[in-house]
Amino acid sequence: MNDRGRRYLKLFLSTLEISAFTFGGGYVIIPLMRKTFVSRLKWLEDSEMLDLTAIAQSAPGPIAVNAAILIGYRTGGIIGSLISILGAVLPPLVIISVISAFYQAFRSNMYVSMAMTAMSAGVAAVVIDVVITMVWDILKRKRFLPIAMMAAAFVLVRFFSVSIIAVIIAAGAVGYLGWLFEKRRRK
Amino acid sequence: MIYLELLWSFMQIGLFSIGGGYAAMPLIQHQAIDVHGWLTMQSFADIMTISQMTPGPIAINCATFVGIQVAGIPGAIIATAGCILPSSLIVTILAFIYYRFKGLEAVQSILKGLRPAVVAMIASAGLSLTAMAFCGGDTFTSDINTANVIIFLIALIILRKWRPSPMIVMAGAGIIGLAAGIIL
Numbered sequence: 001m002n003d004r005g006r007r008y009l010k011l012f013l014s015t016l017e018i019s020a021f022t023f024g025g026g027y028v029i030i031p032l033m034r035k036t037f038v039s040r041l042k043w044l045e046d047s048e049m050l051d052l053t054a055i056a057q058s059a060p061g062p063i064a065v066n067a068a069i070l071i072g073y074r075t076g077g078i079i080g081s082l083i084s085i086l087g088a089v090l091p092p093l094v095i096i097s098v099i100s101a102f103y104q105a106f107r108s109n110m111y112v113s114m115a116m117t118a119m120s121a122g123v124a125a126v127v128i129d130v131v132i133t134m135v136w137d138i139l140k141r142k143r144f145l146p147i148a149m150m151a152a153a154f155v156l157v158r159f160f161s162v163s164i165i166a167v168i169i170a171a172g173a174v175g176y177l178g179w180l181f182e183k184r185r186r187k
Numbered sequence: 188m189i190y191l192e193l194l195w196s197f198m199q200i201g202l203f204s205i206g207g208g209y210a211a212m213p214l215i216q217h218q219a220i221d222v223h224g225w226l227t228m229q230s231f232a233d234i235m236t237i238s239q240m241t242p243g244p245i246a247i248n249c250a251t252f253v254g255i256q257v258a259g260i261p262g263a264i265i266a267t268a269g270c271i272l273p274s275s276l277i278v279t280i281l282a283f284i285y286y287r288f289k290g291l292e293a294v295q296s297i298l299k300g301l302r303p304a305v306v307a308m309i310a311s312a313g314l315s316l317t318a319m320a321f322c323g324g325d326t327f328t329s330d331i332n333t334a335n336v337i338i339f340l341i342a343l344i345i346l347r348k349w350r351p352s353p354m355i356v357m358a359g360a361g362i363i364g365l366a367a368g369i370i371l
Contacts, residue, residue, distance in 0.1 A: 019242060021242060058294050059277045060204055060205045061201045061204060062204075064243075065247070093247070093264070095241050096251035111368070114368035117332070117364055118338055121338040123235050131309055135310065138302070149303040149304055150307045153304035154307035154308075157307065158311045167304055167308070168305070168308075171300060172301050176293070179293060179299075
């Protein structure tokens with residue numbers, strides 16, 4: 001195997017390993033990627049990793065996949081990004097496929113059902129905990145616009161079944177106008 | 188065609204889940220339950236539960252789960268591809284802008300503006316999950332599962348106070364539910 005092939009293989013195995021053993025999504029996975037690609041393999045500078053993180057967080061979609069795409073591209077061009085996407089996506093794809101195969105058969109089992117019912121209370125608590133932290137983050141800044149937007153978006157989505165996508169586009173437009181306004185005022 | 192529907196649905200989920208992590212949750216709920224009826228509220232709660240305990244982004248886990256239920260392994264692959272297609276294009280464009288103009292100030296300001304709305308939607312999806320745990324549907328009714336309310340409150344207090352990994356909380360809830368079911 002030549003140098004390039006070996007590099008692609010290493011890229012694939014590294015993203016595969018990170019994806020397979022990281023529980024907890026984007027914010028946990030980025031430090032691990034930094035450790036692998038900056039400290040261990042030395043393919044990237046620390047400052048570059050910070051840049052890539054900023055871009056990955058600015059784009060829509062899973063942050064972990066976005067970061068993998070950018071690192072793959074940076075270290076191996078288009079082929080590199082395809083390889084790192086494969087490495088990042090394969091573990092959840094395989095694991096959830098296996099679970100799905102058993103899900104149909106096991107879900108009706110009495111004991112599985114008992115555990116899953118109680119765990120649905122657990123997952124609700126996990127999500128509500130995250131929500132409390134995020135809402136508090138916005139409230140404690142005591143600025144009118146974000147708080148009003150949060151309240152309006154909640155009412156529209158929860159009680160009037162307004163399309164989520166429409167609300168996101170509208171909120172993005174408000175954010176952009178707010179930025180233009182700020183910029184003009186600063187001048 | 189079912190494959191095209193899956194692809195298009197998950198492309199929308201990938202394109203509009205902004206801010207990572209739980210941001211995909213309300214969109215998946217909307218697409219898979221409300222629009223297409225691919226999942227029931229219960230199987231949605233189940234996949235969120237499974238997602239907490241397996242590696243990988245929530246959106247990819249859900250794409251695989253929904254895809255496989257609807258159209259087998261090819262469905263899982265197509266839904267996953269749909270999920271990452273928009274972001275791979277946009278991430279490339281953003282990288283270009285970033286290195287060309289040295290900054291993403293406009294993009295980041297839009298994201299900041301979006302944040303409160305995204306939080307509101309995650310809150311709404313979180314309430315649906317809570318209603319599912321308490322009442323077995325996506326709205327609150329008088330038919331309340333008291334055991335689950337107690338598990339929820341204890342889990343929430345533990346999470347707020349000691350900040351353990353969600354996995355531990357999930358496993359704990361499962362074990363308590365199983366033990367209570369066997370004993371009672």
